[in-house]
Amino acid sequence: MVKVNQNYLKLPGSYLFSEVARRISAYSAAHPEAKIIKLSIGDVTRPLAPAVIQAMHAAVEEMGTFEGFHGYGPEQGYPFLREAIAQFDYAARGVDILPEEIFVSDGAKSDCGNIGDIFGADNVVAVCDPVYPVYVDTNAMAGRAGDFQESLGRWSRLVYMPCVESNGFSPEIPKEQPDLIYLCFPNNPTGAMATREQLEAWVDYANATGAVILYDSAYEAFITQEDIPHTIFEIEGARTCAIEFRSFSKTAGFTGNRCAYTVVPRELERDGARLNSLWNRRQTTKFNGVPYVVQRGAAAIYTPEGRAQIMESIAYYQNNAQVIRAGLSAVGLECFGGVNAPYIWLKTPKGMGSWDFFDLLLDRANVAATPGAGFGPSGEGYLRLTAFGGAEATREAVERIKAVL
Amino acid sequence: MVKVNQNYLKLPGSYLFSEVARRISAYSAAHPEAKIIKLSIGDVTRPLAPAVIQAMHAAVEEMGTFEGFHGYGPEQGYPFLREAIAQFDYAARGVDILPEEIFVSDGAKSDCGNIGDIFGADNVVAVCDPVYPVYVDTNAMAGRAGDFQESLGRWSRLVYMPCVESNGFSPEIPKEQPDLIYLCFPNNPTGAMATREQLEAWVDYANATGAVILYDSAYEAFITQEDIPHTIFEIEGARTCAIEFRSFSKTAGFTGNRCAYTVVPRELERDGARLNSLWNRRQTTKFNGVPYVVQRGAAAIYTPEGRAQIMESIAYYQNNAQVIRAGLSAVGLECFGGVNAPYIWLKTPKGMGSWDFFDLLLDRANVAATPGAGFGPSGEGYLRLTAFGGAEATREAVERIKAVL
Numbered sequence: 001m002v003k004v005n006q007n008y009l010k011l012p013g014s015y016l017f018s019e020v021a022r023r024i025s026a027y028s029a030a031h032p033e034a035k036i037i038k039l040s041i042g043d044v045t046r047p048l049a050p051a052v053i054q055a056m057h058a059a060v061e062e063m064g065t066f067e068g069f070h071g072y073g074p075e076q077g078y079p080f081l082r083e084a085i086a087q088f089d090y091a092a093r094g095v096d097i098l099p100e101e102i103f104v105s106d107g108a109k110s111d112c113g114n115i116g117d118i119f120g121a122d123n124v125v126a127v128c129d130p131v132y133p134v135y136v137d138t139n140a141m142a143g144r145a146g147d148f149q150e151s152l153g154r155w156s157r158l159v160y161m162p163c164v165e166s167n168g169f170s171p172e173i174p175k176e177q178p179d180l181i182y183l184c185f186p187n188n189p190t191g192a193m194a195t196r197e198q199l200e201a202w203v204d205y206a207n208a209t210g211a212v213i214l215y216d217s218a219y220e221a222f223i224t225q226e227d228i229p230h231t232i233f234e235i236e237g238a239r240t241c242a243i244e245f246r247s248f249s250k251t252a253g254f255t256g257n258r259c260a261y262t263v264v265p266r267e268l269e270r271d272g273a274r275l276n277s278l279w280n281r282r283q284t285t286k287f288n289g290v291p292y293v294v295q296r297g298a299a300a301i302y303t304p305e306g307r308a309q310i311m312e313s314i315a316y317y318q319n320n321a322q323v324i325r326a327g328l329s330a331v332g333l334e335c336f337g338g339v340n341a342p343y344i345w346l347k348t349p350k351g352m353g354s355w356d357f358f359d360l361l362l363d364r365a366n367v368a369a370t371p372g373a374g375f376g377p378s379g380e381g382y383l384r385l386t387a388f389g390g391a392e393a394t395r396e397a398v399e400r401i402k403a404v405l
Numbered sequence: 406m407v408k409v410n411q412n413y414l415k416l417p418g419s420y421l422f423s424e425v426a427r428r429i430s431a432y433s434a435a436h437p438e439a440k441i442i443k444l445s446i447g448d449v450t451r452p453l454a455p456a457v458i459q460a461m462h463a464a465v466e467e468m469g470t471f472e473g474f475h476g477y478g479p480e481q482g483y484p485f486l487r488e489a490i491a492q493f494d495y496a497a498r499g500v501d502i503l504p505e506e507i508f509v510s511d512g513a514k515s516d517c518g519n520i521g522d523i524f525g526a527d528n529v530v531a532v533c534d535p536v537y538p539v540y541v542d543t544n545a546m547a548g549r550a551g552d553f554q555e556s557l558g559r560w561s562r563l564v565y566m567p568c569v570e571s572n573g574f575s576p577e578i579p580k581e582q583p584d585l586i587y588l589c590f591p592n593n594p595t596g597a598m599a600t601r602e603q604l605e606a607w608v609d610y611a612n613a614t615g616a617v618i619l620y621d622s623a624y625e626a627f628i629t630q631e632d633i634p635h636t637i638f639e640i641e642g643a644r645t646c647a648i649e650f651r652s653f654s655k656t657a658g659f660t661g662n663r664c665a666y667t668v669v670p671r672e673l674e675r676d677g678a679r680l681n682s683l684w685n686r687r688q689t690t691k692f693n694g695v696p697y698v699v700q701r702g703a704a705a706i707y708t709p710e711g712r713a714q715i716m717e718s719i720a721y722y723q724n725n726a727q728v729i730r731a732g733l734s735a736v737g738l739e740c741f742g743g744v745n746a747p748y749i750w751l752k753t754p755k756g757m758g759s760w761d762f763f764d765l766l767l768d769r770a771n772v773a774a775t776p777g778a779g780f781g782p783s784g785e786g787y788l789r790l791t792a793f794g795g796a797e798a799t800r801e802a803v804e805r806i807k808a809v810l
Binding site: 047056073109113118120179253 | 406407408409410411413414416423446448449450451452453455457458461462465466468469470471473474475476477478511512514515518519522523524525526527528539542543546584585614615616617658660661662663675676677678680683686687689690691692693694695696697698699
């Protein structure tokens, strides 16, 4: 008789974004006339850059010919893409990353979840609170989270690192000693960024204790302030303690095109094993690479035209972030983030609960946000707003929110 | 201190196809003049069908516009594709499968590996011997295989079901009672097919014992004989005991385009849980869907033109299979498969070992095959040849093999 993975049965409710989508659908069904503006899910809205479109058309054309057809590619990604990443995302910043340390994949969400495969089930995992739910749920599925404590909204075996106003939404090194530490900068959901000194402290800590930092840098392209590291590998010592996740989703609007990558340095060893070899084994065994057409599209963002085009879209979203921050701050709402990130972390007024404020904005302003409480207990009292909408809709959403306060 | 997944360290050597590729590369480097014909890895060689190319171009075009842009899609696949699959791959054969039972993914390899996520680590797994290595390696990674016994070439906790000449390469129900049973028909690597009666026996057995059949049907499009089931769901009772894996890779030449799907019926419950819900949770948490452009391409094979075009390519490969079978049989080699499958299972002459015969063909005929022993102990004494090459190259490979015997 088959036994199912009991850890799945411990997962509470549904995935945060599904629940948000459900409430929006229910509201829309009941109020078909309402024009809802979604500042909720972190999906982009601007089309793929012309250089990407051109490269994808050319690749589709190739796939229709005997000479240009590409069947199974390397599971780790084509050399043309791995080399471009190494050159433009790393060498250009003075960071040496070898192409064979880069694993191209179908998404940072997949990788952040799947990376757990190469680690034992008994590692202690530390996550920020609030946190992107994928880190928590995938570790719960693997049995590393223990049991979900309904009353606390926490898992019994996870180490939570509160990111709150008093510490500038930057996690402090926890009292318990974790093995795997998920860090996400620029942060989803708070929009906070770590300074060089803060990252140095994490790297030193991980090297001293034998921990591994799982560094999610999917929003790197949104960093605007000088002196903020764009990759954990700018920090000395990171090559012996960190794995970095990057994505084309927000950098180049690839949410529906699916391409990302994970960097596992060759020096990174734990428990007598090279993590690069383990991840390579995982990927070659359970994955078959990203579509050729998509990899060609991704590589196009490293051309001069492609670069200019994606920077234009990023600037557009950055402007939305400013509009939200400035507009809501002007009426006395407290806003965090939005400077080095496409997320604004909005404090609810009058101590209102996250889901209550979510429902209020949906009902009275027809604006959808994401309740901070959905990201963990320390997110209670906040909403996440995203800058990925249209400029006009974003402005209107801000006006509508102001009108119902 | 981080602990790695110790099961990874138990995996012997490298992945079969990597080792084959390594030997071919080494030979090529030493003999740059050699024109090697690869009848080894199961990769297709014919370009994508014109209908697929046209649909992909149109979808790329959409992705470059504000109105047509698609961001995050449903993790389970777009309704247009799930509905086409339900209609043309199932309803057209009199089989009722609901769109919500179909999960579109990036590959059957991914799914055959990832499906293990929803099952407990203590299930007993049965595999055919010889077997597609992904079933074995992914279960070994999850700790279900026990230890690798070098001298036997087997894992201590797996149940092996020999598929040998005496049983027509069709596995018999094992004495041990397995929980998870991987079946692959048309079979990779032997090219054997199960009859309706044989599948009925498996379904009855699984329902009686509470086992789950993991039915890999990636080569379904190659079935030529009448009365052979094209899906396990043609068998009464399969909805309460089977999960089916299908792929566009061989059906439509999508090996470099990455699209597949997995069917988990809603009635399928084990251990008090609906497997459809568990798989849905897995996919929504660890996966973000297949690129929109690729799903549009996949849907194009269900149009009348698309259908006609892919059938033409399949017929081309089927003809190659006949050329190999007929040519090698004529000189006294024993060939199996190749009738309902793109694989020919060739018995080595004079009791020669698989890897020895592989090396001999590579060295003397410059033909690359896949050693049967790489698929498991019962594959010793066989080679797998594939029908996915060009017609001319296939003919020449057969002549070269004949010449060195």
